[in-house]
Amino acid sequence: MRFLAFGMLALLVSGKSVAVDEDASTIKQRIGSGDPATGRETSASERCQECHGQDGNSDDGRIPSHAGQYAGYLIKQLRDFQSGARKHPVMSVVAEDLSEADMADIAAYFASQKRRQDNSAGGNAAGGNLFSNGDQARAIEACANCHGEGGKGRSADNVTYPAIGGQHKTYLSGQLVNWKLGERTNSPGGVMNKIAKALTDDEIEALSTYLSGL
Ligand code: HEC
Ligand code: HEC
Incomplete structure (x- = not known):
């Protein structure tokens, strides 16, 4: 138990120094x-x-x-x-x-500027799984493939993938619903509309909880 706690502390500390450097x-x-x-x-x-x-x-x-x-x-x-x-x-x-x-x-x-994490309680296993792995059976691509590790965003091939990690939960779920309903349609090739349409309301809630805690 103590060993585990130490391991986690080391992870936290090293995670932090990566962010700083x-x-x-x-x-x-x-x-x-x-x-x-x-x-x-x-x-x-x-x-x-x-x-x-x-x-x-x-x-x-x-x-x-x-x-x-x-x-x-x-x-x-x-x-x-x-x-x-x-x-x-x-x-x-x-x-x-x-x-x-x-x-x-x-x-x-x-x-x-440095982003302040929205939801420090964080953690949602279902949301984390969709973020990292997607769901092949339903052709949902892993969010991390585009939005980067930790949802920190990235820029590649002339497309900028926004940072979604640590963003407000309410804003995130609102945008996912907007993509799903087609009220927001400005992603390249409609990629976010396709992805959000495949998500259930529970999955949108799980993803927003997970992401806001990153
Ligand atoms: C194939 C690449 C791709 C994948 C996979 C992807 N996204 Fe996106 N996403 C984008 C792009 C590009 C944008 C920016 C759209 C724009 O320019 O308006 C975006 C925008 C968003 C936004 C809006 C952010 C804001 O600040 O308004 C949210 C939220 C989001 N994505 C969530 C997700 C989630 C959750 C998943 C996984 C279920 C996911 N995305 C998977 C490419 C992707
Ligand atoms: C009265 C409040 C208000 C003011 C003032 C305001 N904003 Fe906003 N802004 C918002 C809201 C609310 C949204 C979310 C829109 C949505 O839900 O689609 C937003 C969204 C945005 C977005 C999209 C972010 C994303 O993640 O997709 C950008 C960029 C932005 N604002 C920039 C600005 C800039 C630059 C200014 C000053 C010139 C500004 N805003 C002033 C309320 C405001």
């Missing part, structure tokens, strides 16, 4: 070409911080945290709100007048 090229890729210092000011003057949090960690479960998110993903969403490819009564208006430079800087600032 995250490889420089990954951080650079996540932040992109914008300027975080300018973005800190623009996100304050444009009032993004009032909803999304001063450091990109929001206090409202319906409002996504942007801390640690890939800048390329945030910029794509802002462009999608501008074009109408993604619809939301508040964000469509808020995004309307942002310039490309503002978007790059704001996204770089939030990407450079």
Whole structure:
């Protein structure tokens, strides 16, 4: 028992140091070409911080945290709100007048911040299994294949897969339901609509519980 506890402690400690010493090229890729210092000011003057949090960690479960998110993903969403490819009564208006430079800087600032895990209770075996392994029988691909280990997101072949680990549970389940019902349709090739349509409501709940605890 004591041995087990020690093993887990070592794992926790080493897990932490990996996060702190995250490889420089990954951080650079996540932040992109914008300027975080300018973005800190623009996100304050444009009032993004009032909803999304001063450091990109929001206090409202319906409002996504942007801390640690890939800048390329945030910029794509802002462009999608501008074009109408993604619809939301508040964000469509808020995004309307942002310039490309503002978007790059704001996204770089939030990407450079550390995400605060939403749900420290975490843990959900069914959700964890779907995340890591998917379900071949129903052609559900493992989320981790695209969203990366720990749901930290990744960028590959010109597609940016958002960080979903540690995100608010309420926001995550809301988006999965939106994908499932076809109320959100802006993923490349409709990939998220296909995946979410195959998920049951219980699976969406399990995945959101698991992911928010990462
Ligand atoms: C009044 C509150 C409010 C303000 C102000 C606001 N947002 Fe949002 N934002 C939201 C909500 C709510 C959502 C979730 C939309 C949904 O459910 O689809 C969101 C979603 C987003 C997303 C999509 C994130 C994702 O993970 O897909 C981005 C990017 C974003 N906001 C950026 C900004 C920026 C940049 C600003 C400032 C220019 C801003 N927001 C100001 C409430 C706000
Ligand atoms: C084949 C790749 C792929 C797989 C597998 C995949 N996703 Fe995604 N997912 C994406 C992409 C790409 C986006 C970004 C869509 C966009 O640009 O709007 C996304 C977006 C999301 C979002 C929205 C995040 C936000 O901040 O709004 C959630 C939630 C999500 N995926 C959950 C999942 C879950 C849960 C699974 C597993 C059951 C999964 N995804 C499997 C590619 C994938």
